[in-house]
Amino acid sequence: MLELLSQPWPWYTSGILIAFVMVILLFFGKSFGFSSNLRVICAACGAGKTTKFFDFDWRSQTWNLLFVVGAVLGGWISSEFLSNGDVVQISQETIQDLKALGMSAPDDLQPNELFSLEALFTVKGFLIMLIGGFMIGFGSRYAGGCTSGHAISGLSNLQLPSLIAVIGFFIGGLIMTHLLLPFIL
Template sequence: MLELLLEPRWSPYLAGAGIGLLLWCSFLFSNKPLGCSTAFSRTSGMIESAFNPEKVKNLEYYTIFPPVIEWQWMMVVGIIIGSFLSSYISGTFQIIFIPHTFYTFFGDNLLFRFLTALIGGILMGLGARWAWGCTSGHGISGLAQLSLASMVSVIGFFIAGIVTAILLYSL
């Protein structure tokens, strides 16, 4: 069993089963769906609270989702730590500023890479808030609940991803 943890790529079936178990535990213990975009907006509220706590306190969004550290926020920390540990244990950990695929298509300009990542991250964050959930929230939790909104969102995610890939890699 320990050999599985040393593999550079885990079986998608085992990983999927693990995510399914995590989703089941999420609903059982917290009665909340699995997802992480709310953690990022909570973090934004925590940062803004440091500068203007009264404004954050009066925002309607933060009355529903208070800017505090809670289990979904800790899950994001766990994802980061788990990703590092997984790559380190499997011997695949490396620090790369420009991934090979990006370098092949766009060159080695660090500023362009930074701006691309920044703009992409902002657009993904806005999309997640606009759709009231991220890809994992809709794709895992929403589809498991047979949510029509999640089905439409996931279809939109796939269409946008395919169109973006075609546009980027056909230039």
């Protein structure tokens, strides 16, 4: 069993599992979204006393907090006990694109030039993380959810606002990748 769990699985496995989870959520009348957990955490910590946005029954969303804990715990378990230590497999075209931007192929999950402590403690690295984090937080709040909430839950519920948001996410990703990232780096 451990051998099966520690091997890479086919790409379609995640699609099947996501569909299974969505059927269960739809059956119980729940919707899924990862960014909504920040609102739940803030409400649980008492932010509803000062801000109306956080004044709601956060206990009804406890299952979503368990999902976050499970995601973090599952990532740690797979990293510590199910990983064979291989570097992430990326295509040669991606490696060439990274080199063109002045980055080396990742030794782990992300390029060290962007996602290392050394990069974070530079002015440029700090500003990239700060502005990027702000844009993600603002964008997910402005769009009424994150990519997982809209692309997985919203689209499976056939919600037009989710379709519009997902199209916007993809357009923003393309603009970032092809126009802004080469300028920033």
